[in-house]
Amino acid sequence: MAKSKTTVKIADQWLRQVLLLLYQRRHLTRIEIAQFTGLNPASVSHALTHLLRRGLLLKTGETQSESRRRREVFDLNPEAGYFIGVDLEGDRIRFALTNFVGDIRCRWEVPLEFRQPLAPETVIEGIRMVSREIAAAGSGRVLAIGVSYPGMLDAQGNLVAVNLGWQGCPIGEALAAAFPGWPVFLESDKDTCILAESWRGAQTYRNALFLIAEGGIGLGILVDGRLVRGMRGLTGEIGHWKVLPDAADLCNCGGRGCLEAIASSPNIVRQYVDAEGKRESPRAVRITDVFERARQGNPAARAVLDRVGRAIGLALSHAICLLNPEIVILGGDMIAAEDILVPVILDEIQRRSLPVSTERLSIRVSSLGLDIRLRGAVLLAFRSILETPESLRTLGVNSLPRHAGTSVVCS
């Protein structure tokens, strides 16, 4: 009796480790799995047998070792289940249905009206859109929903995004009620971005920062391979760091000198329009117009972007000295101004940091494109169900027949 309980407990950990490893590396032999996870060969065999039996793994071939022994190669079964990713981007919502390994099988997109409250029904409807093809197939199942949100969750778990005019939308509660069998996991956009960047690339980072600068500014933080969530999930709020404590720039939060009041996209446009003597309306100028004019040598655009780059660089130098990351990744609207902003940011980081803090530090712009938050949301869902013993234990029952998955492509 005691013995069997024990076995379940251990097996959970083994399963989790093997699934995470195969999600990242795919196609590995038994020996490679033992090496990467640090599990002993007996535990690996136990886990592989269990996962094969549940339909979560496939044998995808064989390879020959140096000693000419044949070794089986294992991979995740891509059709073992589905995930739904939701990206509450701000001016639109993106939805994706992915298979077990994160390949997008179906997309949906809904535009949002500027500064209108977020209606949970819109999100529920979108999830129904991307998932209805599976329901039609009859045999598949959604394992979890991952949601990437801007702003923050308040103490009641309601979504607040001041910059978007969202004042407490009960999105988590509404999705749980609408889809009772599907676990829902929510994470802020800076955190879904860093998950996507640190976990899907060729290299896995354990200590990383992801700066997202658009309508707002936030910093996703990965410490020792884990998302930093703090006491209440309110981490990475560097948009309200008073980087220039004596500056006059007024922030949405009511403070002055906040990074966001200087370096968010609307504030970049504002400073540019002001510097040009307010000849244009800020609503008529796009952030990319400011970038383009700076490229063409416009002095006002160049001066504003220099100030912006220096404010961002100063803030990043602080985060770097505090957390000693391996890599800093820049995302959001900055990607479109890599040529203009990044050199200033790098220069300011070097100037403001201790030399030892930047010695082996990489800094680069995100390369994951528009799907980054969507991919992060799905990764969040995958990782989260592995961390939930109940979800893990039921995983893999009734897995989809292979053809049902590959036929579901509706975008």
Next chain:
Amino acid sequence: MAKSKTTVKIADQWLRQVLLLLYQRRHLTRIEIAQFTGLNPASVSHALTHLLRRGLLLKTGETQSESRRRREVFDLNPEAGYFIGVDLEGDRIRFALTNFVGDIRCRWEVPLEFRQPLAPETVIEGIRMVSREIAAAGSGRVLAIGVSYPGMLDAQGNLVAVNLGWQGCPIGEALAAAFPGWPVFLESDKDTCILAESWRGAQTYRNALFLIAEGGIGLGILVDGRLVRGMRGLTGEIGHWKVLPDAADLCNCGGRGCLEAIASSPNIVRQYVDAEGKRESPRAVRITDVFERARQGNPAARAVLDRVGRAIGLALSHAICLLNPEIVILGGDMIAAEDILVPVILDEIQRRSLPVSTERLSIRVSSLGLDIRLRGAVLLAFRSILETPESLRTLGVNSLPRHAGTSVVCS
């Protein structure tokens, strides 16, 4: 064969969890141990039997449950082994020998000459001093050495403390060579402080910051119960945050506007002496003199400490918005100026942070006194051997007879 390997692997985790729990809470019943650790009763029994047999635990009594069943109470065996803590404080080195539960049994202290290189021999000699009584008893053994250091370790693992004139002392290597059987663990002073504060108090914190402000300034960071070490252990370097980027104050690092250039103790004295028209030499004024004169209403002292408190508060507001801690603990020389500095720091934190970030935040001054780093160093050693499978596996063989430990008090 495979079975027995597995058993050892599991038992390690159980042992670790039970030992950590009993270190913090002491005197618990089997059921309480299961509740706090989340282990199932069979695993707890397995671990308790093993630890009792090795002499690491004692049965310390019985208690009666509501249903009048008698329940055994367990505690760590205080004499199961010794730890040595070393605090490289800067102007002196403190040494302590503690028993298994961290009670100090023997102390030693060596003064250091100002700004002279640190000689590993001095440290080795001090360790010999506190440990020789055990050697005389013949049956005891030191399980590990924990060292708390100021400054940082360079890429070669040598200790660098610019403010103290220590330029690369190979302390870890020297101790390992001098005491081959004793594992040596090193951690920076801000980290040993936060370990001591977060782990020995009545409450255990999972997300905490410890600000140490003396000759230098650093921030110890605990995220989700773990020390944040970053890529190379260079975390918490907020002493070099350019909190006032336009300030003229020159820092030891060569930069200007660094927090340390404003708020370290020597710089507080410097500013005060300057404000008083340099009528005294900075070497003749102690930091406590500045505090005392501010208490007596001296305008120069008050103005300097107001600036210092605001700089510290601004820096802390950044760390709070970034990491969303439950608690911020202030340590170092600030303890002696709680009445003057803390109100200004609190006011600035409130003024500069998002309201949600400070909503449930506690801020207080450290109450652990002069022994804080020494206690943290010993805690570091205890936790570290539990994390090292080899150390854990050999733990408890040849444990000391009870009387031998209690007789070793040489200070």
